[in-house]
Amino acid sequence: MALTSIALTPRIGSEVRLDKAALLAGDHAADIRELLVSRGALVFRGLHLNDEELRTVARSLGDLRIGSAKRGADGKVLTEGDRGVLKVSLDPKVNPDYAKFLFGNLLWHMDGTYEPVPPFATLFTPARLSREGGDTMFASTYAAFEDLPQAEQDDLATLRVVHTMQAALFPAKRDCTAEEFAVWSSYPQRSHPLVWQHKSGRRSLVLSTSGAWVEEMHPAESHDLLQRLMLHATQDRYTYRHKWTPGDLAIWDNTGTMHRAMPFEAGSTREFHRCTLNGEEPITAPDLASARAAATVA
Template sequence: MTLSSVRLTPRIGSELKITKADLLGGSMATDIRALLVARGAVVIRDLHLDDEELRTVARSLGDLRLGSAKRASDGKLLNEGDGGVLKVSLDPKVNPDYARFLFGNHLWHMDGTYEAVPPFATLFTPFRLSVEGGDTMFASTYAAYEDLPADEQRQLDGLRVVHTMQAALFPAKRDCTPEEFAVWSSYPQRSHPLVWQHKSGRKSLVLSTSGAWIEGMHAAQSHDLLQRLMVHATQDKYTYRHQWRLGDLAIWDNTGVMHRAMPFEPGSQREFHRCTLNGEEAITAPKRELAEAS
């Protein structure tokens, strides 16, 4: 069987044409992974997966993330969900561990910037939709890097960025309390190369709202450069905006794509179920930087 898909934009996003039975059977998993990496985001309509089916699809594509992680502020565990399926909702009754942080999802980000090995991919399907808004946008950081002039690529290849929770959340909640800011500040920081040299040979920008500053650069210059790169990477030609319908499944390559949830009505019951695939390679600096450091 040949995989059938339609490009949603020239640079990112494909709609995969596949039956639910064939998807769950897993025989096309290798081809789906290849399409995912090539196109950044893959969507499938009219599947209506339940949680066990979502797990099945996830396991066919990679290593399903399970278990819990410690919360830095008080040492309590954050549950990754029931058997690897996390309910993504701003309602603390639905998602008691993460709801108070999820407002940050409205800003451009990649997941796992505080980890040495970020997640490979995310599978996302709606359970309840918002009345207004709530689309999800994706931006290719592969394409954004590839279109930069060669001299600028060389300059960026040698830079490192520190990622922090307060950088990720404060822009989305400027009226936070000192106590909230203190909780965000209690989370560990992580330094990553600004450019990721993937094992495949491709390079992508490691961009996220969590990027707080560039190491060794004046604060003002660092701010301006990160802001300019974010504007560059989120141009229309690098993005795809998905308008959700019940039954949809979206899968995106977290290692080369940023995403964001567009605003929706206050008090919304919007709820999605998410599976995360564990990372498969650490963020590695381009060879130029490695050679200079040796």
């Protein structure tokens, strides 16, 4: 079966038409990866993948993350679910390791900002949907960067941002206890360039609620800059909102796309199954001097 796709918005998101057998066979994996990087987020309808089928699709597209993902502040190894399939739920009985952190998913973020090489992509399919709300939104940090004036692009390319757990979670839980905040603060922080120079030649903003401050910048100016860029990158023109139906599969490029879950009812049994593809390149800052030299020669 041939692969076809329909753009869901002009700048991000495509619905892919491909039957389940063809997807599992992996014959179109290269085309799907190319479309994924180009469009940021892909949606497949009516697949109803079980966990083993989800693993099969993930392995056709990249290196499936299996085993320990990170070590918690208490020394406990947080695994990536059952052989690479993680149950995403706020119910601690369903996901005892991550449920206490997943409320942060309601804010714009990219995954892996605490890692030297963030994950490449995520595959996401519903097991149980919420009664109300629970849509997922995606924002293209490629398109948001590309639309900025050249002078601003160059200025931003010189900056680095520190990412922390408390920056990611406190805005989503302002009434946290002192003990909770202390746990968040005990996790390692990491500095990344604000602009990612990808091996493909494209550039994207490295934005996430986890971005705590811009290095070597006054705190007030740092706050204002990060807030302004977040508002810029999440304008309607750069976003796609997906309303879930049973059997859907969404795949997004974590290196050039932010995502968030929209609010849903308290006590919901909402549950998704997730596969993560390991990262393939570190976040590298643009070499502006080389770029300017090349432009001058040209």
